[in-house]
Amino acid sequence: MGINERREREKEALRTRIVEAARDIVSAEGLEALSMRALAERIEYSPATLYLYFKDKDELIQEVVREGFRRMGECMCAESSELGSGADATQQHRASGRGYARFALENTAYFRVMFELPTVAQMDCPTHDEEEAQTGQESWTPVVEVVQRAMDAGLYALPDAHRGAVISWGLVHGLVSLYLSGHLAEVVMSNEEFMKLLEDAMDSLRVGWTPRETRQADLA
Amino acid sequence: MGINERREREKEALRTRIVEAARDIVSAEGLEALSMRALAERIEYSPATLYLYFKDKDELIQEVVREGFRRMGECMCAESSELGSGADATQQHRASGRGYARFALENTAYFRVMFELPTVAQMDCPTHDEEEAQTGQESWTPVVEVVQRAMDAGLYALPDAHRGAVISWGLVHGLVSLYLSGHLAEVVMSNEEFMKLLEDAMDSLRVGWTPRETRQADLA
DNA sequence: CCGTATTGTGAACAGCGTTTAGTTTTTTGG
DNA sequence: CCAAAAAACTAAACGCTGTTCACAATACGG
Numbered sequence: 391m392g393i394n395e396r397r398e399r400e401k402e403a404l405r406t407r408i409v410e411a412a413r414d415i416v417s418a419e420g421l422e423a424l425s426m427r428a429l430a431e432r433i434e435y436s437p438a439t440l441y442l443y444f445k446d447k448d449e450l451i452q453e454v455v456r457e458g459f460r461r462m463g464e465c466m467c468a469e470s471s472e473l474g475s476g477a478d479a480t481q482q483h484r485a486s487g488r489g490y491a492r493f494a495l496e497n498t499a500y501f502r503v504m505f506e507l508p509t510v511a512q513m514d515c516p517t518h519d520e521e522e523a524q525t526g527q528e529s530w531t532p533v534v535e536v537v538q539r540a541m542d543a544g545l546y547a548l549p550d551a552h553r554g555a556v557i558s559w560g561l562v563h564g565l566v567s568l569y570l571s572g573h574l575a576e577v578v579m580s581n582e583e584f585m586k587l588l589e590d591a592m593d594s595l596r597v598g599w600t601p602r603e604t605r606q607a608d609l610a
Numbered sequence: 611m612g613i614n615e616r617r618e619r620e621k622e623a624l625r626t627r628i629v630e631a632a633r634d635i636v637s638a639e640g641l642e643a644l645s646m647r648a649l650a651e652r653i654e655y656s657p658a659t660l661y662l663y664f665k666d667k668d669e670l671i672q673e674v675v676r677e678g679f680r681r682m683g684e685c686m687c688a689e690s691s692e693l694g695s696g697a698d699a700t701q702q703h704r705a706s707g708r709g710y711a712r713f714a715l716e717n718t719a720y721f722r723v724m725f726e727l728p729t730v731a732q733m734d735c736p737t738h739d740e741e742e743a744q745t746g747q748e749s750w751t752p753v754v755e756v757v758q759r760a761m762d763a764g765l766y767a768l769p770d771a772h773r774g775a776v777i778s779w780g781l782v783h784g785l786v787s788l789y790l791s792g793h794l795a796e797v798v799m800s801n802e803e804f805m806k807l808l809e810d811a812m813d814s815l816r817v818g819w820t821p822r823e824t825r826q827a828d829l830a
Numbered sequence: 831c832c833g834t835a836t837t838g839t840g841a842a843c844a845g846c847g848t849t850t851a852g853t854t855t856t857t858t859g860g
Numbered sequence: 861c862c863a864a865a866a867a868a869c870t871a872a873a874c875g876c877t878g879t880t881c882a883c884a885a886t887a888c889g890g
Binding site: 621655656657658659662 | 867868869870871
Binding site for chain 4: 425426438441447
């Protein structure tokens with residue numbers, strides 16, 4: 391039954407064509423410009439047709455977001471691989487952060503969409519648990535490994551690599567978000583300045599923590 | 611002319627009543643539930659009336675956001691003042707972060723609105739530059755001062771207090787944002803766990819950085 | 831070639847932000 | 861106190877939105 395397979399492929403092709411058109415609209419004009427009607431017109435179909443391929447506008451956006459995470463992962467890998475093979479863990483750690491920020495600065499609207507809507511809705515959808523989790527892990531485990539290597543080399547003294555990676559993520563994500571939303575406008579005005587700030591921030595994590603026991607010493 | 615003053619006060623009163631109603635809707639049902647029509651019905655006026663007090667839905671939301679920042683500032687102060695008078699700078703630093711997070715966790719929808727929409731639009735509105743900047747500074751300078759004191763005590767070795775405060779803000783804000791959007795669901799499941807993570811994160815900044823000169827040493 | 835799926839659509843529904851023309855209420859001045 | 865002017869308020873409409881549903885067109889297996 392090669393015919394059915396072809397039909398399935400064609401259906402899939404149109405589906406991804408829709409997602410790509412949606413991505414283009416978001417990238418170029420922002421999320422608020424992405425209406426089902428505008429999207430339908432761009433792909434030269436009726437608005438109702440979209441609902442044969444996506445049950446919702448939300449489902450469509452979710453697909454756009456998914457592709458966004460894939461591309462951000464690639465961006466981080468690209469930044470890391472620009473380093474020579476002799477780069478140590480700290481440099482790779484910095485590179486990951488730079489890649490994250492670079493993606494955000496080059497795809498502002500895209501980045502916003504990826505993090506503005508809550509992810510919770512995705513949890514109860516079993517289809518995602520396989521592919522989505524895989525995509526997530528693909529970008530995530532390298533970061534954990536880098537932190538682990540840095541810890542092994544004594545550069546970071548964090549409780550564990552997982553936690554350290556989360557903290558790094560939070561730091562980079564927070565600064566990027568604040569910068570993109572304009573809240574750092576009075577502190578840092580250009581992308582170059584921001585990247586410098588980010589570098590400083592990631593360096594602040596180095597050898598920054600000695601486990602809980604020492605905390606009581608603060609009181610003295 | 612005391613009469614005109616009274617009229618002005620009454621007008622102002624309705625204006626703030628509108629903002630408070632909007633805040634309630636956002637807090638209870640989220641931003642997407644805040645429609646001009648629903649808001650008008652809640653205050654028992656016609657939708658058109660809202661446009662006598664606000665030129666835009668955006669302007670109205672901006673007002674809600676402004677109040678949000680004020681309340682978050684209070685929340686941070688409250689958390690700090692729960693400390694005894696003998697608390698050192700590090701403890702106050704932690705308290706600020708806790709206050710920030712506490713506000714976010716207790717006012718999820720509110721917090722999202724405060725940071726989701728870009729602030730850039732506010733810049734070219736001269737009316738804000740006075741009051742807004744003041745509100746902003748009111749919450750901001752204490753943080754800078756705390757970081758400064760911590761640096762003086764040798765607890766942080768950051769280039770300057772301003773930068774250190776921004777970095778702290780980014781760290782806390784990023785972790786809170788990621789947690790609220792569900793991206794940390796697999797790492798931290800409860801608010802208590804999250805607060806512990808946050809504490810660890812803030813501690814990672816302590817004595818975490820020695821100025822640029824030493825950076826070359828990494829390469830060796 | 832015919833009946834049946836599949837794929838696509840036009841038109842409609844309810845709700846949205848916003849504007850305009852008009853009504854009701856309040857203040858003012860003689 | 862009453863008419864005129866001003867201020868406060870609103871009903872109705874416009875064009876937009878996401879979404880649905882009855883219907884048309886096309887492609888398929890028998």
